[in-house]
Amino acid sequence: MLDIPTTHKELFKTIGEAAESINQQVFVVGGYVRDFYLNRLNSDSITDIDFVTVGSGIELAKSVAKILNTDQVSVFKKFGTAQVKHQKLDLEFVGARKESYRRDSRKPIVEDGSLKDDQLRRDLTINALSWNLNPDTFGTLFDPFNGIQDLKKGLIRTPIDPATTFDDDPLRMMRAVRFASQLNFEIEENTFNAIKKMAPRLSIISKERILDELNKIIMSPKPSVGFSLLLNTELLHQFFPEMVNLLGVEERNGHSHKDNFWHTLEVLDNTAKMGGDLWLRWAAILHDIAKPPTKRFSKSAGWTFHGHDALGAKWVPKIFKRFGLPLDERMRYVKKLVRLHLRPIALVSDEVSDSAVRRLIYEAGDDIDDLMLLCRADITSKNDWKVKTYRNNFDRVESKIEEVEEKDQMRNWKNPISGEDIMKALDTKPGPVIGRVKDRIKDAILDGEVANNYDDAYQYLLRIKDDYLDK
Numbered sequence: 001m002l003d004i005p006t007t008h009k010e011l012f013k014t015i016g017e018a019a020e021s022i023n024q025q026v027f028v029v030g031g032y033v034r035d036f037y038l039n040r041l042n043s044d045s046i047t048d049i050d051f052v053t054v055g056s057g058i059e060l061a062k063s064v065a066k067i068l069n070t071d072q073v074s075v076f077k078k079f080g081t082a083q084v085k086h087q088k089l090d091l092e093f094v095g096a097r098k099e100s101y102r103r104d105s106r107k108p109i110v111e112d113g114s115l116k117d118d119q120l121r122r123d124l125t126i127n128a129l130s131w132n133l134n135p136d137t138f139g140t141l142f143d144p145f146n147g148i149q150d151l152k153k154g155l156i157r158t159p160i161d162p163a164t165t166f167d168d169d170p171l172r173m174m175r176a177v178r179f180a181s182q183l184n185f186e187i188e189e190n191t192f193n194a195i196k197k198m199a200p201r202l203s204i205i206s207k208e209r210i211l212d213e214l215n216k217i218i219m220s221p222k223p224s225v226g227f228s229l230l231l232n233t234e235l236l237h238q239f240f241p242e243m244v245n246l247l248g249v250e251e252r253n254g255h256s257h258k259d260n261f262w263h264t265l266e267v268l269d270n271t272a273k274m275g276g277d278l279w280l281r282w283a284a285i286l287h288d289i290a291k292p293p294t295k296r297f298s299k300s301a302g303w304t305f306h307g308h309d310a311l312g313a314k315w316v317p318k319i320f321k322r323f324g325l326p327l328d329e330r331m332r333y334v335k336k337l338v339r340l341h342l343r344p345i346a347l348v349s350d351e352v353s354d355s356a357v358r359r360l361i362y363e364a365g366d367d368i369d370d371l372m373l374l375c376r377a378d379i380t381s382k383n384d385w386k387v388k389t390y391r392n393n394f395d396r397v398e399s400k401i402e403e404v405e406e407k408d409q410m411r412n413w414k415n416p417i418s419g420e421d422i423m424k425a426l427d428t429k430p431g432p433v434i435g436r437v438k439d440r441i442k443d444a445i446l447d448g449e450v451a452n453n454y455d456d457a458y459q460y461l462l463r464i465k466d467d468y469l470d471k
Ligand code: CTP
Pocket: 029, 030, 031, 032, 050, 101, 102, 103, 121, 122, 123, 124, 127, 128, 169, 171, 172, 175
């Protein structure tokens, strides 16, 4: 008997009985079965379950809906598929077919097939596993391509010649890498070689589908597994040339710099270990992205990358746009972290003034803690002593930030003086001069010349206002 959640077992039995009543065979297939054998079935996060039937998927869905007493059935006649909504689940029914399968495909079915025909046109052996649900054979596993063995060996492999599988849907190359990254599996040699050969075919895939897989790779426990595969198969070259450009080390006069590609992956893995969300991870990916064009060598300074923080931040919107990532506050967050990622290091020295700390708190706002996480993730030295020193330095910076924050509360700082106040004091109308005065007050407060409160700031305004009269 299958050791699955009772609610699912009851549901599967109902579906088996529904199929039996219309003389069809039904199987649960794909992610559900795979995740069961991987011990990663999480009933809370399952949103959809795939069923394949030998016969009509639509008739079966209707019969299931009747037994479940629901009218929530969507039929896609042209594609021979139907969906039943049951509690929080989308139950997807499809008739076994001879052509390639993918859930989001909008290709009509041309020819019905057997269960095996259907399984062999799926993407990976581990995704082609299925259990029969009819009453007499409930729970019988069908695994014609040794998917279980591949799960045990940790292998990603296509059921048939990989060239055919990837030709059917080139996104499957990204899916192969994504599953390898999520599960820490290896891609079998033939499958790997086919991806490398066919990587340019990714160009026919929409950016939304590519991004969906890429984000799953980024969110996997150790994203460097996926990114190394993306690099080695040259899939990365198809959609992320800036990242490929980070690869390589140059040496001059005995000086070499670190390889920024592998460094970036270490930083990314570190943010993953810290439980960083998608956006902190994107900041890790992009923090050094503009190092190649800012790279210089001089005898006195060795290798430098001056301005890579500012240039990288400038690139963030165009990279986000190209990938179809959101251009809202999430983009601005990543841009901000890229722009500021070197600033905490500059605050290490004991002589650092409160005003420099205040400025950083002001600029980072509520993202100051995430900025410090990124900086800590950026420590990738192999020298234990250095790692310890850098970490201690950041501990010191963090205490300084806390101290200054407690004193001045600059985190979500708002200028105590409003535009109205300035217009009144200068007896003038709205215009650019108001912004200039406001900035000067802001600088005076951040520099500690003026206390951070209305009265002191207003006195300061009265002192400086003459500089702006008739200007
Ligand atoms: N499938 C396929 N080719 C694709 C996409 C999907 O063959 N390009 C098949 C696989 O058998 C897969 C099933 O459709 O298992 C369901 O696809 P999907 O819901 O996208 O993925 P899951 O395997 O369920 O995994 P996850 O939910 O982790 O994405």
